[in-house]
Amino acid sequence: MGKYIGERAPFARPILRRLRKAIHQGGPGIEEAIKWGMPAFLYRGKIVCGIAGFKAHCALWFWRGRAVVGKSPRGGMGHFGRITSVKDLPSAAKIKGYVRKAKKLIDQDSRRRLR
Numbered sequence: 608m609g610k611y612i613g614e615r616a617p618f619a620r621p622i623l624r625r626l627r628k629a630i631h632q633g634g635p636g637i638e639e640a641i642k643w644g645m646p647a648f649l650y651r652g653k654i655v656c657g658i659a660g661f662k663a664h665c666a667l668w669f670w671r672g673r674a675v676v677g678k679s680p681r682g683g684m685g686h687f688g689r690i691t692s693v694k695d696l697p698s699a700a701k702i703k704g705y706v707r708k709a710k711k712l713i714d715q716d717s718r719r720r721l722r
């Protein structure tokens with residue numbers, strides 16, 4: 608993941624680092640993978656969210672975004688529009704809350720399958 612971030616545009620690196628940190632702080636059990644050429648964060652083998660750095664903006668998306676964030680993607684890829692600076696990010700507390708909510712949904716799905 609560090610290599611992916613290091614290869615992005617200079618403006619994107621601090622954004623992606625901050626997102627990565629907040630996602631991991633969202634709770635234990637988060638693993639990193641590259642899916643579709645972009646960083647993805649998994650819990651129990653299921654995608655929680657992903658980040659991406661493009662030429663002029665970054666993106667943060669959640670797999671079950673409408674259930675997690677409460678809205679559909681807007682303005683390109685991701686649930687938070689085009690992120691062009693750290694100021695465009697939701698707070699770290701909000702990101703952690705979204706991650707916890709996504710993990711909870713994954714746990715609930717797993718319990719339903721066991722019944």
